[in-house]
Amino acid sequence: MKFIHLSDLHLGKRVNGFSMLEDQAHILKQALRGIEQERPNGVLLAGDIYDKSVPPAPAVELFDEFLVRLSRLDTQVFVISGNHDSPERLAFGGRLMGDSGIHLAPVYAGQIRPITLEDAHGPVDVYLLPFLKPAQVRLHCPQEQVETYTDAVRVAIGHLGLDPARRNVLVAHQFVTGAERSDSEELSVGGLDNVDGAVFAPFDYVALGHIHSPQNVGSPRVRYAGSPLKYSFSEAAHRKSMTVAELGAKGELTVRTLPLRPLRDLVELRGSYQELTFRGFYQGTTYQEDYVHITLTDEQDVPDAIGRLRAIYHNLMKLDYDNARTRRSGTVEGAGTAVERQNPLELFARFYQMQNNQPLSPEQTEFLQGLIQTVWEGEA
Secondary structure, rough: EEEEEEOOEEOOOOEEEEEEEHHHHHHHHHHHHHHHHHHHOEEEEEEEOOOOOOOHHHHHHHHHHHHHHHOOOOEEEEEEOOOOOOOOHOOOOHHHHHOOOOOOOOOOOOOOOOOOEEEEEEEEEEEOOOOHHHHHHHHOOOOOOOOOOHHHHHEEEEHOOOOOOOOEEEOOOOOOOOOOOOOOOOOOOOOOOOHHHHHHHHOOOOEEEEEOOOOOOOEEEEOOOOOOOOHHHHOOOOOEEEEEEEOOOOOOOOEEEEEOOOOOOOEEEOOOOOHHHHHHHOOOOOOOOOOEEEOOOOOOOOOOOOHHOOOOOOOEEEEEEHHHHHHHHHOOOOOOOOHHHHOHHHHHHHHHHHHHOOOOOHHHHHHHHHHHHHHHHHHO
């Protein structure tokens, strides 16, 4: 039984003000070619289909075209919502589309019925578990003790009624403890949304979304496919791919990847203004159309540097300075990343320190963390 595993399409996303829609259309066409060549039994789309809960019309049109093309390839398609998606909007029409082989996870209501596929080794049950918060599980399973994200996923899995003798596949969208994250992912404060990977022990393969770097977590059975495109410069060194997972008899699994090559890469360059212009004008550059982050090492600001550099690097997204002046201040001027990477708890702690000349006490930190978690869960 062969599955293609994709996640975190983030259709409609803008990166540093640049629309990624053309790049996304390109990568989905490439994914379709790979799926057509591999001819899998199923395609697993593990959440964050869109970048916003109310996606722009062109993003919806792009996903619609992708599903239509998939439906023509004689493969079953399994789709769940991620934390960026509206589960209600993504599930619209799911009961009708199931007859066409497009299976959309309904809004979580305490029970999940598997979709069963057959091969020479017997049945494979595929379970679709959309992104969950503890409050959602407590609502539908009031008799259970659900305090943490691990509790929520454990209880949800416990209500699946798994047959351990059969091969079981789970499609889910959570942050599993130990996964290597990137700046473009939206995680909650203090690691409160961590899920212990041990809860996935009953499954033969777990197709995860949420983390943008392709990776196994603990074993090849629990895997993030990663995003098909780079959505932050922290992902500049990533090699994007889609995962091919093949189940043999019970307990047999092989995992490999198919590379995905973007229309435009995300690239980080560093050097003086003269070095970077010389490279572009006189040596030529392969980065003219890529999305570029440049860090200038000049000691003096270059007038209209970003405008002049864009004559060479047409999609220059971001320009910083790293020199004696910015190092003295402890920041790379123009980046803004130090604040962007801090979660609300860290930001409030920094503000409190500035206002009171002392850090939060352990009791204050615990209270604040609980308050933020309450607000976080209230969004469910």
